Structures are given as structure tokens and as C-alpha cells.
Amino acid sequence: MSILNEILETKFDKNELDPLLFGDCNWNFFKDKKSNTVYAIAKKGSGASHCIFGDINYFKRWLLKELKKDSKLELKITKKDLN
Secondary structure (H helix, E strand, O other), rough: OOHHHHHHHHHOOOEEEEEEOOOOOOEEEEEEOOOOOEEEEEEOOOOOEEEEEEEEHHHHHHHHHHHHHHHHHHEOOOOOOOO
């Protein structure tokens, strides 16, 4: 198990991650409650790996670009207040 996987398991166990977006891609996105870090959590069976996506500001910029491509993505945002 990678160090990132161990960290993420601990954060999930301690309820330290807020869901941001459950998308149609290989990942779901979560924000660390104690920092501005956004994690991309790989969906089971996707073949993808967990990763640090970036900070919340990067996520917001990325999300705005993605919403321009597909406005239906807004329905999958779990946390409307992305502060």
C-alpha cells in the first residue's frame, strides 16, 4: 500500500475529507477539511490511482472549465460552497 493510500484511509476514518464532486470520470474529488488540498480518489475498477489533484483554487478553475464543456456536471457537485 502506498503512503498516499495510507494517509487517505486515515483521513476517511477520521472524517477529515469533504466530498466535492462525484463525476463520470475515473475519480471522485474530496477536500481535506484541515487544508486546501483536493484529492482525486480513484473509483474501484477504474484502473486509476488516487492522487493529490491540487489546492481548492486549482480545483475551482478546473471545474469552471469542465462546466463550460458539460453543464450537467453541476448536478454532480456535492458541496456548493467550495471555500
